[in-house]
Amino acid sequence: MSHEGHYREAHPLIFVVTHWINLVCMIGLAFTGFYIHYPFFAGFMYGARAIHFLLMFVIIINLACRIILAFWVKTANQLGTRETDIDLKNWLPQKENKYQFMETVKYYTFFRNTRVISAKYGALQKIAYLATPIITLFMAYTGFALYTPAHSWAIWPFFAAGVSFFGGAMGIRIAHYFGMWVVILFTMVHAYLAAIDGFKPLWGLIFLWRETPGDEH
Amino acid sequence: MAQEARAEFTELLAARGVSRRDFLKYCGSVAALLGMSEMYAPQIAAAVGKLQPALWMAHGLCTGCTESMAQVDNPDVPTVVLDLLSVNYWETVMAAAGTQAEDNVAATVAAGGYVLIVEGSVMLGENGNVLRIGGKPGIEELKTVAAKAAAVIAVGSCAVDGGWVAGAPNIANATGVSKFLKDSGINVPVINLPTCPVNPEWVVAMLVDVLLMGELADGSILKKLDDMGRPKLIFGSTIHDNCPRRGHFENGEFVVFGSPTQAADEAAGWCLYQMGCKGPTTQTNCPLVRWNHRSSWCVEAGSPCIGCGNANPITGGPGNWFDASAPFLTRHADVRLPGIGGVQPSTIGAVVGGVAAVGLVAHGLGSAAKGRVKGVPTETQKVHDAKMASKGGDK
Numbered sequence: 001m002s003h004e005g006h007y008r009e010a011h012p013l014i015f016v017v018t019h020w021i022n023l024v025c026m027i028g029l030a031f032t033g034f035y036i037h038y039p040f041f042a043g044f045m046y047g048a049r050a051i052h053f054l055l056m057f058v059i060i061i062n063l064a065c066r067i068i069l070a071f072w073v074k075t076a077n078q079l080g081t082r083e084t085d086i087d088l089k090n091w092l093p094q095k096e097n098k099y100q101f102m103e104t105v106k107y108y109t110f111f112r113n114t115r116v117i118s119a120k121y122g123a124l125q126k127i128a129y130l131a132t133p134i135i136t137l138f139m140a141y142t143g144f145a146l147y148t149p150a151h152s153w154a155i156w157p158f159f160a161a162g163v164s165f166f167g168g169a170m171g172i173r174i175a176h177y178f179g180m181w182v183v184i185l186f187t188m189v190h191a192y193l194a195a196i197d198g199f200k201p202l203w204g205l206i207f208l209w210r211e212t213p214g215d216e217h
Numbered sequence: 218m219a220q221e222a223r224a225e226f227t228e229l230l231a232a233r234g235v236s237r238r239d240f241l242k243y244c245g246s247v248a249a250l251l252g253m254s255e256m257y258a259p260q261i262a263a264a265v266g267k268l269q270p271a272l273w274m275a276h277g278l279c280t281g282c283t284e285s286m287a288q289v290d291n292p293d294v295p296t297v298v299l300d301l302l303s304v305n306y307w308e309t310v311m312a313a314a315g316t317q318a319e320d321n322v323a324a325t326v327a328a329g330g331y332v333l334i335v336e337g338s339v340m341l342g343e344n345g346n347v348l349r350i351g352g353k354p355g356i357e358e359l360k361t362v363a364a365k366a367a368a369v370i371a372v373g374s375c376a377v378d379g380g381w382v383a384g385a386p387n388i389a390n391a392t393g394v395s396k397f398l399k400d401s402g403i404n405v406p407v408i409n410l411p412t413c414p415v416n417p418e419w420v421v422a423m424l425v426d427v428l429l430m431g432e433l434a435d436g437s438i439l440k441k442l443d444d445m446g447r448p449k450l451i452f453g454s455t456i457h458d459n460c461p462r463r464g465h466f467e468n469g470e471f472v473v474f475g476s477p478t479q480a481a482d483e484a485a486g487w488c489l490y491q492m493g494c495k496g497p498t499t500q501t502n503c504p505l506v507r508w509n510h511r512s513s514w515c516v517e518a519g520s521p522c523i524g525c526g527n528a529n530p531i532t533g534g535p536g537n538w539f540d541a542s543a544p545f546l547t548r549h550a551d552v553r554l555p556g557i558g559g560v561q562p563s564t565i566g567a568v569v570g571g572v573a574a575v576g577l578v579a580h581g582l583g584s585a586a587k588g589r590v591k592g593v594p595t596e597t598q599k600v601h602d603a604k605m606a607s608k609g610g611d612k
Contacts, residue, residue, distance in 0.1 A: 037563075038548055039491060045469040099601035110583060114596040146498075148455055160444070167536040168527055169498035170550045174562050177549065181566040185573050192577045196584050 004080025005214030006201040010120065012073055016209050018066045025059035026183060033180055056143060063136050076120055080214045090120040092130070097123045128186060135182055142176040247425055261425055269424075270331040272322060272362055273307035276355055277348055277382050277391055278337025282373040283309045285414035302332070302424065319351045326365050332427060333366035334420075335359070338375040338382040338391035347389045356397065363398055368433050369407045370423055371395065371530075372415040374538050378530045380413060384539030385553055393530045395446050406439055409446040411501075413525035413538065418506050419451055445530050456496035456522050459504040462488045474546075483519060493546040495524030521545070
């Protein structure tokens with residue numbers, strides 16, 4: 001368990017909400033996606049596809065809101081503090097993160113015993129959190145590219161380029177499928193790290209918006 | 218001249234027991250196939266009566282497409298129409314042989330303005346000597362005949378992009394006609410008609426289109442093709458979208474290998490998606506036009522679609538229908554990993570996910586052993602700051 005306090009400033013209520021929406025959408029999309037890939041029980045294909053499309057729109061709108069809010073909402077700029085700064089600054093890599101990168105890698109590969117001081121997020125964490133919008137947009141892009149009604153849209157050439165890039169309709173399907181596994185791997189590592197770095201305070205804050213005071217402050 | 222040809226055409230129709238009425242009826246169905254009003258039937262009849270010279274060249278082929286053309290029962294109107302094309306060379310069915318046949322090709326090429334139909338893959342291996350025609354490499358022959366052609370129709374997947382002949386490992390270095398001609402700097406319009414074999418109705422439709430009202434001459438035929446050179450009308454929607462089993466797909470009613478109700482579900486015409494049907498990724502109008510004189514087609518006959526309408530004529534290599542569809546009875550095609558070969562994407566996903574899970578458990582045990590789970594001291598000063606301080610401070 002970490003020693004810092006976990007205050008609401010780290011994750012303002014609106015981001016607790018967007019995080020919940022992401023979680024629900026991702027579980028729903030993964031489940032219906034695997035069902036559409038291989039219907040492991042009968043009678044749900046229409047429902048699975050409808051839910052898959054609906055949740056895709058929800059997660060993309062949620063992503064857009066999350067990015068726009070990052071310009072307005074202030075979040076804690078360090079661990080264990082109520083001091084805030086514009087969220088975007090805490091989300092994007094900061095100058096000193098490059099010095100922390102190798103140290104963080106050393107810590108997680110057991111070549112270093114003390115935790116690295118970084119900003120709100122660690123150096124590796126920032127890379128992962130920047131990758132999530134990209135993989136989300138990649139999934140939306142490949143998803144539309146294999147969605148037949150999209151063929152008649154004016155924007156279709158934009159998707160057709162991707163279909164050609166991945167070598168046809170089967171290629172883009174496989175790319176979409178592997179993208180799902182990337183999201184699953186991210187979620188596994190994300191949940192694991194959040195659990196070992198302090199399950200109760202971290203999960204309590206992000207899901208229940210519950211504060212945990214620190215030892216030292 | 219045109220008058221003569223018309224008279225000859227009518228006689229040939231009569232000799233084969235086709236009345237003028239039958240012929241116009243057929244032209245009406247061709248018009249419908251092309252998405253035109255039946256009003257155009259007389260114009261189509263006029264167009265097909267012109268005895269256009271044509272060459273049917275055989276390259277890396279199994280003669281399946283010729284067989285497919287022959288499946289129409291005799292004397293059938295499509296057969297008549299194709300006979301009336303004045304096909305001056307067609308290895309499988311022509312009477313001429315040896316130098317006489319080669320002379321026919323030479324004379325047709327010299328006259329120019331003919332339609333070139335290519336069946337089979339273009340084989341580049343061994344400098345084109347994998348396939349030799351008339352004593353020279355097949356690719357040389359193709360260059361000669363394509364250069365003077367008014368249009369090329371690539372029939373069957375092999376001619377389109379190499380087809381299954383180009384499937385991994387593609388030792389004959391097979392490719393498609395359009396890519397080969399483009400690479401050779403020969404600028405002739407190419408119409409691609411994939412599927413293995415080609416559907417004869419499409420060939421007839423395209424021949425009529427090419428001849429009809431000078432669609433080739435004014436270039437309007439090219440506007441009817443997609444970026445792969447396939448007629449949009451034929452290859453514009455997926456098999457899945459027009460499938461007679463689509464309702465069962467939406468209902469979630471699938472035939473499953475080895476399930477106790479497999480036979481009953483098959484008899485009920487349930488969806489073959491779980492049997493590896495490639496209908497959702499294959500764009501042809503098979504469910505509408507059907508095969509063998511419009512009697513049936515693969516999925517109607519109980520087989521999952523194996524995706525033979527997929528094509529990649531642009532790069533001409535991977536992406537051919539075989540690489541894009543095999544194995545036929547699984548949902549996804551194999552991914553080819555160097556040194557391992559074909560692997561199912563779901564296997565790759567499960568292995569990577571499994572390794573990650575094991576890795577995280579191991580890391581968790583390691584963290585527990587190091588006492589990190591109960592809390593670990595954080596550094597008192599950032600490493601970089603400490604370094605800067607030892608160098609005399611960070612300015």
